[in-house]
Amino acid sequence: MTSVIAVRITPRSSRPGFRGWRAGADGREELEVHVAAAPADGAANEAVIALLAKALGVSRCELSILSGTTSRHKRIAIPFDVAEARARLST
Template identity: 55%
Template structure:
């Protein structure tokens, strides 16, 4: 996640230091008071067409790389919304 990224957007797939696929997301919100996390949740919920309450940050609340849990969206839904991970 890139806070204060100028716009809210999903920039496609990348890889972390271990080579695992990560979805690159940027939001215009600052990371203060959880605003950036809330913007990420809203952006992903909209892209996956699920309610915001279905998207939770499971790990990485204060980190740039986060692990999310999403109810009501399958891997096929994610592939349709974001493309297949590398």
Template identity: 55%
Template sequence: MDPWRYSTQGISIALRVTPRGGRDGIDGIETLADGRAVVKVRVRAIAEGGEANRAVTELLAKALGVKKRDVRVLSGTTSRHKQIAVDGDPKKLGELMRSLTAAQPD
């Protein structure tokens, strides 16, 4: 099961974020202990003052080819587990996420 859901505005992505991860990148898909699938993301930014959230939204905007304003945190602003909304063509965004995460299977 994909860790993203489709809507009329775009997609919603479940993430597990590693701040201070040494580099900015998408590390594939992981299945959590409760069975939920999440996209593993790491950023160099620290988890203070919203820096890691900003880095995550910028990373996803660049990777998916959308404007920064089209990526926002829906929930989990102070947690490693986040829901991120990305506005745009849902089919295209889903295909991009599949290709970005397929290179590194869990």
């Protein structure tokens, strides 16, 4: 089973990590993620995937960016449902 989560990325952050769930511009919930990498040559995208994979307890190849590779707002495919992702990210 594959689900999709929405994330909002803040690159070049001095404190990488998750800032919790927030309402996006379209009213849907999105996960706010801060990464230290700059948004050049896909470095921030790779940092987001690595950070999410570690927090969710999956390998990086199990996650993929479906849309938003050049945007702060991304949709990422995960190998389980959103409720499970929320539970794993809250611990």
